[in-house]
Amino acid sequence: MKILLLEDEYTLRKSIKELLEESGYVVEEYSEGKAALEAIFNSKFDLLLLDVNVPGINGFELLESLRKNGIDTPTIFITSLTEIDSLEKGYDLGCCDYIKKPFDMKELKLRVASALRLASLRSNKDTIKLPGGYEYHTKCFTLTRNNEEIGLSKTEKMILDLFIKHKNQVVTPEMITEYVWDDYVDPANVRVQINNLRKKLDKDLIKNIRGVGYKLEA
Incomplete structure (x- = not known):
């Protein structure tokens, strides 16, 4: 401690x-x-x-x-x-x-x-344990690994929060758009934000479900 x-x-x-x-x-x-x-x-x-x-x-x-x-x-x-x-x-x-x-x-x-x-x-x-030693803290919307916080942008935090709420379920790009922006956003921008988030995490923690969306397996 x-x-x-x-x-x-x-x-x-x-x-x-x-x-x-x-x-x-x-x-x-x-x-x-x-x-x-x-x-x-x-x-x-x-x-x-x-x-x-x-x-x-x-x-x-x-x-x-x-x-x-x-x-x-x-x-x-x-x-x-x-x-x-x-x-x-x-x-x-x-x-x-x-x-x-x-x-x-x-x-x-x-x-x-x-x-x-x-x-x-x-x-x-208030902590949700994820594969790979990650922990998601629901009160402060932070992600840590081995007690070290993973630096995420505000948008990345909101996307991750959505995945946490729907863990082990498919999250569609439309769901992400509505949750994060509550307005129309270029689908390419959604993909960029997802890719930025995935680069900061272990490979395949967030899986790409081809033609449907994404899934956080926990």
């Missing part, structure tokens, strides 16, 4: 990192918000531990940016803020837990384990 830790207090950051690594987690540590945000956009984490009052982008702003971009990684705030308005804001933004400073390290360890366990249960319900 990979955890991102954002905490600007050096001693506390190092203590948390040491605790979590001793528990078997991989931890990336950051002391300011902008670097942490860039890391989250460029890598996959199983959990975020975010201090609120950090240099640059604060923890609230960071989580808000992530949620607007469809990144729903479970997040725990670690903060000295105690006002009910601050707690409410954190939960409204989508955090799953709040740990108020100062806290016992054993409590932090238990909260982290609980958050990861709950996230795993939700993930299993």
Whole structure:
């Protein structure tokens, strides 16, 4: 399990990192918000531990940016803020837990384990396993393989979503046109988009059913 830790207090950051690594987690540590945000956009984490009052982008702003971009990684705030308005804001933004400073390290360890366990249960319900080690995540419309996201355009994501909804069934070009564009589109453009999607996947994951359409065999 990979955890991102954002905490600007050096001693506390190092203590948390040491605790979590001793528990078997991989931890990336950051002391300011902008670097942490860039890391989250460029890598996959199983959990975020975010201090609120950090240099640059604060923890609230960071989580808000992530949620607007469809990144729903479970997040725990670690903060000295105690006002009910601050707690409410954190939960409204989508955090799953709040740990108020100062806290016992054993409590932090238990909260982290609980958050990861709950996230795993939700993930299993929202994930469709496909041949070749692919996994399709229905909540964020992303496709991963070995925990690495496959880069897809918006159109490719919509086409894949249609195939997922009709897995093991033939999907016709007309169905794709209606679902993705809801208007007339040159059939050649549909073929181009399908071919672009197929190039990013294992050969024959999406099969061409000659004269009829395509099929995702799952």
